[in-house]
Each structure stands twice: as structure tokens, then as C-alpha cells.
Amino acid sequence: MVVPNNFRKIKCLEDLDPYAKSFLPQALWEFGSVGVEHNLSREGNRKVFDEIWLQPRTLINVSSRSIKRSLFNHTYTFPFGISPMGASAMFGFEADLNFARAAKESNIPYVMSGSALVPIEKVAEANPDVWFQAYVDADRDSIGLLADRVWRSGIQNLVITVDVAVPGNRGTALRKGFEYPIRPNIALALDALFHPRWLVKTFFRTLLSSGLPHIENYGPKRGIPIISKEAPGRKHVRDGLDWEDMKWLRDRWKGRLMIKGVLSGEDANLANTIGLDGVFVSNHGGRQLDTAIPPLKVLAEIVAEKGKMVILFDSGVRRGTDVIKALALGADFVFSGRPFLYAAALGGQEGISYVINLLADEVDRNLALLGCTTLDQLPERLA
Numbered sequence: 573m574v575v576p577n578n579f580r581k582i583k584c585l586e587d588l589d590p591y592a593k594s595f596l597p598q599a600l601w602e603f604g605s606v607g608v609e610h611n612l613s614r615e616g617n618r619k620v621f622d623e624i625w626l627q628p629r630t631l632i633n634v635s636s637r638s639i640k641r642s643l644f645n646h647t648y649t650f651p652f653g654i655s656p657m658g659a660s661a662m663f664g665f666e667a668d669l670n671f672a673r674a675a676k677e678s679n680i681p682y683v684m685s686g687s688a689l690v691p692i693e694k695v696a697e698a699n700p701d702v703w704f705q706a707y708v709d710a711d712r713d714s715i716g717l718l719a720d721r722v723w724r725s726g727i728q729n730l731v732i733t734v735d736v737a738v739p740g741n742r743g744t745a746l747r748k749g750f751e752y753p754i755r756p757n758i759a760l761a762l763d764a765l766f767h768p769r770w771l772v773k774t775f776f777r778t779l780l781s782s783g784l785p786h787i788e789n790y791g792p793k794r795g796i797p798i799i800s801k802e803a804p805g806r807k808h809v810r811d812g813l814d815w816e817d818m819k820w821l822r823d824r825w826k827g828r829l830m831i832k833g834v835l836s837g838e839d840a841n842l843a844n845t846i847g848l849d850g851v852f853v854s855n856h857g858g859r860q861l862d863t864a865i866p867p868l869k870v871l872a873e874i875v876a877e878k879g880k881m882v883i884l885f886d887s888g889v890r891r892g893t894d895v896i897k898a899l900a901l902g903a904d905f906v907f908s909g910r911p912f913l914y915a916a917a918l919g920g921q922e923g924i925s926y927v928i929n930l931l932a933d934e935v936d937r938n939l940a941l942l943g944c945t946t947l948d949q950l951p952e953r954l955a
């Protein structure tokens with residue numbers, strides 16, 4: 573495994589936090605790291621992992637073991653992937669492209685965000701297996717035009733995020749003037765000036781290579797610049813979207829269709845009934861409704877309703893044991909967000925690859941310590 577120079581002291585995913593905090597302008601760090609309101613869901617996402625215990629077995633030959641996982645006719649090398657994260661290219665130079673490249677190299681899935689600042693087509697060119705996550709409202713003409721663009725780029729796996737009827741209440745970042753788009757102000761400019769490494773390595777490098785980033789993928793065409801005086805207005809309100817729209821999209825989209833942000837068995841059952849291919853059990857990393865239940869707590873209830881769908885899981889995954897617990901409780905695949913974002917900021921593609929390998933090593937080590945040779949044996953090790 574290649575260890576980037578500034579990653580020598582990074583021995584687990586959470587080790588990235590203080591380094592990212594000092595590298596990034598404060599407003600950007602807060603936008604990425606915080607949850608909403610009292611951060612209860614974000615904190616809860618971590619705590620619930622601590623409530624589950626594992627029961628190892630001994631004297632089992634585990635010398636040939638595998639942490640490969642098959643999903644949608646593809647065998648991935650590791651059972652985890654990278655969650656969609658908007659505005660990633662503000663954190664790290666070409667972050668979306670680097671996620672795509674690192675995911676391809678490690679043979680894991682990467683879900684590109686609909687709020688990314690790099691065009692879909694460029695990311696799909698870097699990694700034809702990339703999935704696309706879209707933010708849509710009930711306007712079917714707009715959904716159709718975006719879906720056609722995604723399909724033309726060669727992407728087959730489409731994820732619609734459904735826990736964002738209205739934006740979450742991210743008070744801390746907003747207080748600093750960090751919105752989407754970012755509305756320029758003196759405090760933000762000073763914040764950037766006091767973080768010269770970020771200014772040079774991410775911001776100026778981006779300006780020199782492709783100009784001011786734009787919100788590229790909300791519709792069929794390029795949107796406004798990420799730094800703009802234009803008020804966000806209703807752009808982030810998607811309160812009209814309902815199951816009828818999803819049914820309509822299901823009939824129209826020829827590839828695999830999933831929804832992200834499911835936290836109840838009833839919704840999983842409806843998703844299966846209308847023929848969706850999968851659901852992401854997720855509370856958006858605690859960034860939408862504060863006190864929304866941590867997904868691990870409802871995972872078993874949702875797995876019971878999965879029918880023909882696959883169950884994908886994210887929110888709070890930081891350790892190999894977290895991946896193992898979610899799989900043991902019935903998730904088909906597990907995703908993580910923020911650690912990969914910080915890795916992209918601090919170390920680009922190499923940093924992301926390094927972190928993928930750190931998490932993979934933990935999963936592999938824990939599998940052996942549990943006395944298992946395959947991931948399918950994990951449910952037997954729940955205490």
C-alpha cells in the first residue's frame with residue numbers, strides 16, 4: 573500500500589479528522605463535518621455501533637479468507653463503497669474524479685453526487701462503473717431530461733435521494749455564510765486566506781485547471797458557479813416528490829434504480845412493490861432531520877421487507893467492525909462518506925486509496941479474529 577507523505581500518522585479513518593480540520597477553511601470544515609441542530613443523529617450513528625457485540629469462535633482455520641462481495645452481477649474486492657458527497661471538489665482538487673479513479677483501482681463502488689462540481693460525463697469517463705445520485709423535485713420533465721443525460725453518459729445505476737424534501741438546518745455552516753452556492757463575503761475570504769495550504773492545493777489549482785467550479789449536474793445543462801451572489805431560493809426544495817413520481821421514473825429508467833434515505837420497513841416495502849432495485853438505509857450522516865433514528869437501529873426491520881431489492885447502508889461507518897456489524901445485520905453493501913472526503917482533501921487519489929486499504933485491512937483482520945472465512949458467516953457471530 574502506498575502511504576502518502578502526509579498520511580504516515582493516519583492509522584484509522586478517524587485519524588483524518590484533526591488534519592482535515594486544520595487544512596480546510598473553518599466554514600468548509602463545518603459544512604462537511606457537522607450534522608444538523610444538536611448533532612444528535614450524527615452522534616447517535618456512532619453510538620449504536622457500540623451497542624452491538626460480536627462473539628468470536630476459535631481454532632478455525634481462517635488462512636484462506638475473502639472479503640469480496642457481489643452486487644448487481646459485479647464482484648467487488650471489498651464490501652464497502654464511497655457515499656455521494658456534494659461540493660467535494662471544494663474540499664480537494666478534482667475530488668470527484670479522484671473518488672472515481674480510486675474506486676476503479678480498488679474495484680469498489682462509488683456513488684457520484686448530483687451536487688458534484690464536475691460534470692457527470694467526465695466522472696463516467698474516468699470510471700464507467702460509477703453510480704449517479706440525483707436530487708429531483710416532482711417536475712417530471714426536469715427529471716426526464718436529467719435521467720436522459722445520465723443514461724447518455726453510460727451510467728446504469730441511478731440513486732434518488734429522498735430524505736431531502738427541504739434542506740436540513742445546518743446552522744453552524746450557515747452562520748459562517750456557507751450556503752450552496754456560497755455567497756461571497758469578507759469573513760469567508762479571510763477564512764480562506766488563513767488556510768493557505770487549501771488555498772493553493774485545492775482552490776487556486778482548481779481555478780487554474782478549469783476555472784471557477786459550477787453546480788454541474790442538477791439538470792440537462794451546466795448550472796451557476798459555486799461561488800455566486802444568487803440566492804439558493806427554491807433550488808433545494810423538493811417537497812413535491814412522491815411515490816407516484818418514483819413509479820413513473822421506474823417505468824422510464826432502463827437501468828437500476830435505488831432510493832437513498834430510507835428509515836422504515838413500510839418505505840422499503842413500497843420501494844420493493846414498485847420494482848426498485850435497492851434502498852440506501854441512511855439518515856444522510858445526520859445532516860437532514862436531527863434525531864432521525866440511526867440507520868443501524870432499523871436495519872433488521874428494513875431487511876425483513878427487502879423482497880427482491882438489495883439493502884445498502886451508510887451513516888457513521890468508520891471501522892472494519894462497523895462494516896461487519898452492518899453486514900451481519902443483513903446489509904448487502906456498506907458505504908462511508910466523510911472519511912473519504914477528508915482523504916480526498918489531504919491526499920487526492922493516493923489518499924483515498926490509502927484509506928480504502930486501511931478500512932479493508934480492518935475488515936479482513938476482524939473477519940479472521942471472528943473465526944470466519946467469508947462475509948456470509950457473519951450473522952452467526954452476532955452476540
Ligand SMILES: Cc1cc2nc3c(=O)[nH]c(=O)nc-3n(C[C@H](O)[C@H](O)[C@H](O)COP(=O)(O)O)c2cc1C
Pocket residue numbers: 603604605617655656657658659685686687688705733832854855856857858859886887888889907908909910911913
Ligand atoms: C459534505 C457532504 C456532502 C454530502 N452530499 C450529499 C449529496 O450530494 N447527496 C446525498 O445523497 N448525500 C450526501 N451526503 C450524505 C452522504 O451521502 C452519506 O449519506 C453520509 O455522509 C454518510 O455518513 P458518514 O459521513 O457518517 O459516513 C453528503 C455528506 C457530506 C458529509
